[in-house]
Amino acid sequence: MPRQVDREARREEILAAAVRVFARCGYAGSRIEDIAREAGIAKGSVYLYFGSREELLRAAFEGLAARSEALLAEVGRRPGGAAARLELLVRSVMELLARERDLARVLLDVWSAGVRAPEWIDMAAFYRDYRAAVTALLTAGGERGAEPAVTPEAHAAVLVGAIEGCVLQALFDPTVDLAALVEPLVTLLVPSEEGGHTS
Amino acid sequence: MPRQVDREARREEILAAAVRVFARCGYAGSRIEDIAREAGIAKGSVYLYFGSREELLRAAFEGLAARSEALLAEVGRRPGGAAARLELLVRSVMELLARERDLARVLLDVWSAGVRAPEWIDMAAFYRDYRAAVTALLTAGGERGAEPAVTPEAHAAVLVGAIEGCVLQALFDPTVDLAALVEPLVTLLVPSEEGGHTS
Amino acid sequence: MPRQVDREARREEILAAAVRVFARCGYAGSRIEDIAREAGIAKGSVYLYFGSREELLRAAFEGLAARSEALLAEVGRRPGGAAARLELLVRSVMELLARERDLARVLLDVWSAGVRAPEWIDMAAFYRDYRAAVTALLTAGGERGAEPAVTPEAHAAVLVGAIEGCVLQALFDPTVDLAALVEPLVTLLVPSEEGGHTS
Amino acid sequence: MPRQVDREARREEILAAAVRVFARCGYAGSRIEDIAREAGIAKGSVYLYFGSREELLRAAFEGLAARSEALLAEVGRRPGGAAARLELLVRSVMELLARERDLARVLLDVWSAGVRAPEWIDMAAFYRDYRAAVTALLTAGGERGAEPAVTPEAHAAVLVGAIEGCVLQALFDPTVDLAALVEPLVTLLVPSEEGGHTS
DNA sequence: GATGAATGAGCGTTCATTCAT
DNA sequence: CATGAATGAACGCTCATTCAT
Known part of the structure; x- marks a missing residue:
């Protein structure tokens, strides 16, 4: 057809x-x-x-959301340790947003629309899923005794937030090199494999 | 009269x-x-x-920016170790944004405007200053040999980004408790005092 | 008082x-x-x-009208031949309008208002009186056999029109020297004294 | 389609x-x-x-200006003596303005706009061209020794002014018959052919 | 009287959406 | 299917006028 x-x-x-x-x-x-x-x-x-015009915005977001979900699914399918997979997730998402600058820019308006019209663009669900995936990987990575104060859920929120926040800064300021923030993000927020027992 | x-x-x-x-x-x-x-x-x-209507938006942002700068200045004036002051900064900013939900919501539109009209709302400068302050505190805190891959500038960008990103998620999802994210943020991204030499 | x-x-x-x-x-x-x-x-x-604002415009016109009427009355009172008095009238009016450039400029708006709101600013009456005075002077000057086709009324309309039209051109174009047009106006449109029988 | x-x-x-x-x-x-x-x-x-609304006013004037220029061009193309052609010009212009009462009324506002926004509606140029055409015809008609005090330029200004001034009066006062003023205008301000050598 | 903050009707202009061709 | 002329609701902004002080 x-x-x-x-x-x-x-x-x-x-x-x-x-x-x-x-x-x-x-x-x-x-x-x-x-x-x-x-x-x-x-x-x-x-x-x-x-x-309608609005539908275009929604479609734009859905395209991005679909790609994100694909990434999440892809990471879920991957073999390997949870930490490695989480690292891959972070790298993939950052790469996606760095590559698709336009889509990232549109994200600003989508956020605004999502806050104001939740039934229209369900940002809450999107980020919930996102955090859930990260949480799962963090949990699978094994509890590190070092930081009992940080639940995996909170850790996920911080990691997801950091990604979005870094993209945000890069949008405002061309000086900010998104690619150069990937390593720091991983280093600071992705717990390193512990003992390698997941393999 | x-x-x-x-x-x-x-x-x-x-x-x-x-x-x-x-x-x-x-x-x-x-x-x-x-x-x-x-x-x-x-x-x-x-x-x-x-x-004009636009001026209202700008004024709203400027109000927020002024408060943020006041926070930065306040932290700069404070005695105490760099790490403690950085922690204070993070707590203060989070508290400000949690308290002023409306202002935080408006931030979404301001971001959009700032990307599109940089001469109008200079978000780049705002976040540059923000990062600079954090960078200064991180540097003053002493270099921790553990993560040589993360420059203080990058660390600052991640920390600032994480704050904004957490606020963003809280805006979408009332389930996300911003207050509960303060500790994780501090734990994960504010280097702990080293050697306790500040005491 | x-x-x-x-x-x-x-x-x-x-x-x-x-x-x-x-x-x-x-x-x-x-x-x-x-x-x-x-x-x-x-x-x-x-x-x-x-x-009201409109009243200001009306008052402006009335001021001009009053001065014009004063000129007309003055000419009526003057001794001397009709032709000489007509010439004086023309010179006086031209001089008034040349001197009061602002008032002349306002005239443009007054004309517009007068056409659209006759009950408000009675331009018809104003110019009717104006023409009547000129007609009277032309008639008193004696009928010149040369132009039987031109009634005094028509002659008056042409003369009055020429004055206004010259002022109009001078308003648009600073190059046009209103003072230099007085003599031509008089020469071309004020019939010269005939035989001096008025003395 | x-x-x-x-x-x-x-x-x-x-x-x-x-x-x-x-x-x-x-x-x-x-x-x-x-x-x-x-x-x-x-x-x-x-x-x-x-x-814009303003563009409508401008277009209205430009329509009138174009027609006037067409008249001027037409007269320029005509064979015959200068005096006859000048007479034709006067008659044509008067007829145009008498026929298009609405356009003439609009002229009042156009004048006002033209004085205030010369770069927008160039009335100075319009009347300059108009006078130039009349001057050319007056000059071509031969110098009449009778009135050495009146330059052709001044004569043209008076003639053009008289036309506009007559139209103006007719706009205010329906009593004033524009058609009836054509002959007087011609008689008083268009020099009659001299010697009849043009025939 | 004098003031100028407040009002709100009014209007120019824009633009998402429709629909005849 | 595609088009783009037509629509008309919507809204930012102005400013003449009022009136409490």
């Missing part, structure tokens, strides 16, 4: 155009016409693929 | 109302009339104190 | 200020506050002397 | 509607919505053809 493929491809084209425009102008500053022009189609045609 | 008003006080009232409305509806979704109603005045009166 | 004098003097001050501002910014572009500032008083005080 | 429209025709329709409304209410008193209603379209649609 080539029809279907075409339709889907066109949808993706438009979404990609929307992400570029959102990144450039912000969601509030992006007019449907700008997106249509960026996609090389007519204004009205956008509505053949997306029901 | 017209009604005597404390212009500065009135300005603050309106700003506070604006912050509440921004927090509730987002900057994009907040109409001047909503803000005026929240402040108990007429629409036009807002313009006696603020030149 | 010094009170009365003061009040009247203040009124004139404000009116003069208004004329300056109207001339500079146009009636539509002049805010009450501008006028108040120009007059060195507070906004609200304008309303102690004038009931 | 969307409704097929002749954009240029639609633009003219809207402009014509705007001229009618401007004539009725004055530029300052004309709301975009009035113009849209007069044109039988929705408010927003006006902006598909004109960038």
Whole structure:
């Protein structure tokens, strides 16, 4: 069914155009016409693929969320020690956000929308899943006696938060090199394998 | 003589109302009339104190920035070891953002505006200063030989990022208890005093 | 009654200020506050002397009209031949408008208001009187057989029109020297004394 | 394909509607919505053809200016004596303004705008060209020894002024018959052919 | 009287969305 | 399917006018 493929491809084209425009102008500053022009189609045609402007933002987020979930799943599937897998997760996520600067920029507006319209973009669930995955890996890594005050859940929140916060700073300041923050993040927040007994 | 008003006080009232409305509806979704109603005045009166809607957002951020700078300065003035002061800084910032939920919510829109209009809201400078202060405290704390891979600058970025990122998660998810994240943050990212030479 | 004098003097001050501002910014572009500032008083005080912004425009016109009527009356009182008096009228009017550039500029807005709100500013009556005076002088000057096709009324309309039209051009174009147009106006449109029978 | 429209025709329709409304209410008193209603379209649609309310006023003037220039050019192309052509010019202009009462009314606002925003509507240039054309015709008509005091330039200014001034009076006062002023204008201000050598 | 803070109707302009072609 | 002209609700901002002090 080539029809279907075409339709889907066109949808993706438009979404990609929307992400570029959102990144450039912000969601509030992006007019449907700008997106249509960026996609090389007519204004009205956008509505053949997306029901509203808001849906474009949601789709953008869902694309990012899907990729994140894929990463999480991928890490879940991987063999190896929990610490190594957690490290991989951190590296993957950072790499994804560093590579997709536009998507990261759009994230700012998505966050805002998510706070204001939880039933529309469920950021709470997204980050809950994210933390849950990290928590699982932290727990699997074995309890390190050193820090009894830090529950795995809290540790996960800090790690996830640090990732998002580093991306945030890199968005504001081109001086901040996101790639250079990966090692520090791992070093500081990913517990090193202990004894290697997980292998 | 017209009604005597404390212009500065009135300005603050309106700003506070604006912050509440921004927090509730987002900057994009907040109409001047909503803000005026929240402040108990007429629409036009807002313009006696603020030149534009945008100026309200900027003022909101500047209020937060001023408080943050005050915190930084306060910490700088404090006696005591660097680690203790850094810990104090983290606690203070977290407490500020936990207490001023509305302001934190508005931060989401400010971030978006700051990325898009750097000359308008200089987020880069704000976070640069923030990191610089943390870096100074980290450096003063003495180099711990354990992690030579993590420069103080990178460590600062991770710590600052973690704070912002934790606040972010707390905004999305009321389940996330910001207060409960303070200890983990400190434990994981504030190096403990070394040798106790500060005593 | 010094009170009365003061009040009247203040009124004139404000009116003069208004004329300056109207001339500079146009009636539509002049805010009450501008006028108040120009007059060195507070906004609200304008309303102690004038009931509305429109009234200021009307008063400006009435001032000009009063002066014009004074000129007409003066010419009527003068001894001498009709032609000489007509010439005097033309010279006086031109001189008035050349001297009071601001008032002339305001005239543009007054014309517009007069066309749109005849009951408010009765331009028809003003120009009717003006033409009547000129007609009277033309008639008194004796019928010159040369141009039977031109009634005194029509001649008056042309003369009055020429004056206004010359002023108009001078307003647009500083290059146009209003003073230099007086002689041509007189030469071309004021019939020269005939036989001197008026003496 | 969307409704097929002749954009240029639609633009003219809207402009014509705007001229009618401007004539009725004055530029300052004309709301975009009035113009849209007069044109039988929705408010927003006006902006598909004109960038702003001001642009409508400018376009109205430019339409009039274009027609005037066409008249000037037409007269320039005509064969015949200079005096006859000048007479034709006067008659044509008067006829145009008599026919297009609305446009003439709008002229009042255009004048005001032109004085206040010369870079926007260059009235100075418009009347300069106008006078130049008349001057050329006057000069070509041969110098009449009778009035050495009146330069052709001044004569042109008086003639042009008289035309505008007559139109002005007719706008205020329906009693004033513009058509009846054409002959007097010609008789008084267009020098009659000399020697009849042009025939 | 004089002031200027407060008001709120009013308007220009934008832009998401619709739909006739 | 695609188009882009048309729509009209929405909103930021202005400013004439009022009135408490």
